[in-house]
Amino acid sequence: xxxxxxxxxxxxxxxxxxxxxxxxGWLSCSAYGMAMLIDASTFGADYPSGCTVRRHTxxxxxxxxxxxxxxxxxxxxxxxxEVRTGSNVCTPQYxxxxxxxxxxxxxxxxxxxxxxxxxxxxSSPVNHLVEVNEVRGGTLYEPDEALVYDPAADNRYPxxxxxxxxxxxxxxxxxxxxxxxxxxDDRRIVGIGHMYAGFGPAPHVNFAWKGTRTTPFPDRQRINxxxxxxxxxxxxxxxxxxSYIVDRRAxxxxxxxxxxxxxxxxxxxxxxxxxxxxxxxxxxxxxxxIAKGGGE
Amino acid sequence: MTExxxxxxxxxxxxxxxxxxDVRSGHLExxxxxxxxxxxxxxxxx
Numbered sequence: 030x031x032x033x034x035x036x037x038x039x040x041x042x043x044x045x046x047x048x049x050x051x052x053x054g055w056l057s058c059s060a061y062g063m064a065m066l067i068d069a070s071t072f073g074a075d076y077p078s079g080c081t082v083r084r085h086t087x088x089x090x091x092x093x094x095x096x097x098x099x100x101x102x103x104x105x106x107x108x109x110x111e112v113r114t115g116s117n118v119c120t121p122q123y124x125x126x127x128x129x130x131x132x133x134x135x136x137x138x139x140x141x142x143x144x145x146x147x148x149x150x151x152s153s154p155v156n157h158l159v160e161v162n163e164v165r166g167g168t169l170y171e172p173d174e175a176l177v178y179d180p181a182a183d184n185r186y187p188x189x190x191x192x193x194x195x196x197x198x199x200x201x202x203x204x205x206x207x208x209x210x211x212x213x214d215d216r217r218i219v220g221i222g223h224m225y226a227g228f229g230p231a232p233h234v235n236f237a238w239k240g241t242r243t244t245p246f247p248d249r250q251r252i253n254x255x256x257x258x259x260x261x262x263x264x265x266x267x268x269x270x271x272s273y274i275v276d277r278r279a280x281x282x283x284x285x286x287x288x289x290x291x292x293x294x295x296x297x298x299x300x301x302x303x304x305x306x307x308x309x310x311x312x313x314x315x316x317x318x319i320a321k322g323g324g325e
Numbered sequence: 326m327t328e329x330x331x332x333x334x335x336x337x338x339x340x341x342x343x344x345x346x347d348v349r350s351g352h353l354e355x356x357x358x359x360x361x362x363x364x365x366x367x368x369x370x371x
Contacts, residue, residue, distance in 0.1 A: 041357060116346070156348060
């Protein structure tokens, strides 16, 4: 389980969020999506409810914009959001690249393209917002799938999906391009190649043991050990004591290195190079890794 | 050419030339609360 996945929050039902006597649950996808981004971007240090985010906007009328909820993330939780809307709208390729680097995103779109799929969460097209937490597979700019936290995907009816779900990337792109910027009564859409999005900060790295940034960053590597062996993962790169082994990884599994340092040289090795994870609490010796590519 | 000569086409949603900075999402509550599934032309794909 990846550590920086949020707790799923459903926006509904309507009385899930009542402010000043107004039932705002179904009107608050933007607030719930941003709440999950804050949760993931802070590794759970801050996990406001979507309703709390909504309350901080001071707006109790209708839907919300990305800028409104981004301001709440910044002002109340210290999470800076890069807002890419309007003349500053981004491409899906840009979004994929940011997600690949570990940033979290909220993406606006229309549910229209989802209606004929099992990822649907509404009965008719509506401008909506989802949290896109990560991507996997494919290429750097064109992933296969994205892990989507759709605040309306609560399985309230049998045909409604239960989030979070892995959406094919093509559906994320279609969702984004189908956004109707002048409202659902105006047929105009933002169009292919456009994505209204807000991006959380690049992942914080806890540098330890004199670790320095990897190049690329992160450096997506795979465990590379002989048949029948497991790679030791150690809490520190400075000792071969069994007491510092915190995990054992199988051949071929992914290890995302964020830092590299010089530590103890294992007997029989010519290298003292160790790679560390984002937390600085997991280290694998270079001899047990093979570069996979990826990163910035 | 007439529309009859191109039966396998559909209306193209016009794209916006200038994009507004702010778009509200989640404005139509009925889309969320209608218990009827969307009228899909095809079975849901996955």
